[in-house]
Amino acid sequence: MQKHRATALHYDFRLEAGGTLRSWAIPKGPSMDPRQKRLAMEVEDHPLEYASFEGVIPAGEYGGGTVMVWDEGHWAPMDGGDAAKAIDSGEFRFLLDGKKLRGSWPLITTGERRWILMKRRDEYATTVDLTATEPRSVRTKRLLADIARDGGGDVKTAATGDPKRRRST
Ligand code: MN
Numbered sequence: 001m002q003k004h005r006a007t008a009l010h011y012d013f014r015l016e017a018g019g020t021l022r023s024w025a026i027p028k029g030p031s032m033d034p035r036q037k038r039l040a041m042e043v044e045d046h047p048l049e050y051a052s053f054e055g056v057i058p059a060g061e062y063g064g065g066t067v068m069v070w071d072e073g074h075w076a077p078m079d080g081g082d083a084a085k086a087i088d089s090g091e092f093r094f095l096l097d098g099k100k101l102r103g104s105w106p107l108i109t110t111g112e113r114r115w116i117l118m119k120r121r122d123e124y125a126t127t128v129d130l131t132a133t134e135p136r137s138v139r140t141k142r143l144l145a146d147i148a149r150d151g152g153g154d155v156k157t158a159a160t161g162d163p164k165r166r167r168s169t
Contacts, residue, residue, distance in 0.1 A: 023105035056151030073098030
């Protein structure tokens with residue numbers, strides 16, 4: 001799961017299947033609360049190597065902006081079997097074993113590349129908003145603004161994707 005401050009902030013959810021990364025853009029990011037359904041727009045497959053990309057995409061290029069590896073780990077369809085077939089069926093449940101996102105999730109298409117991602121009720125379900133409480137890179141612990149700064153990107157714009165800084169009193 002990459003956090004991407006491009007034209008707008010979104011999360012890019014990527015599942016390895018059939019030798020590629022099947023990909024969805026989630027405008028609001030994932031929620032561990034089973035009552036929160038999240039729109040996930042299916043986008044083009046990405047090469048496997050892209051899963052570890054963290055850095056700055058130059059302005060003017062597709063997806064120009066700042067990319068963070070927000071979470072990573074393993075996944076598997078609940079029913080076992082072929083991962084690509086499960087996704088192609090348009091409705092499947094899967095297990096996530098990430099550093100942040102865990103447990104069982106359904107992903108269901110409603111057509112026109114629109115999917116709905118939600119957390120299933122299990123021991124990992126919580127109303128805690130992990131996108132707020134765990135805003136840093138799972139790989140480098142950096143915020144988006146740090147990644148932009150290190151990569152010579154637009155720090156100010158990237159920072160709008162980070163949590164508001166708390167003022168010390
Ligand atoms: Mn993106």
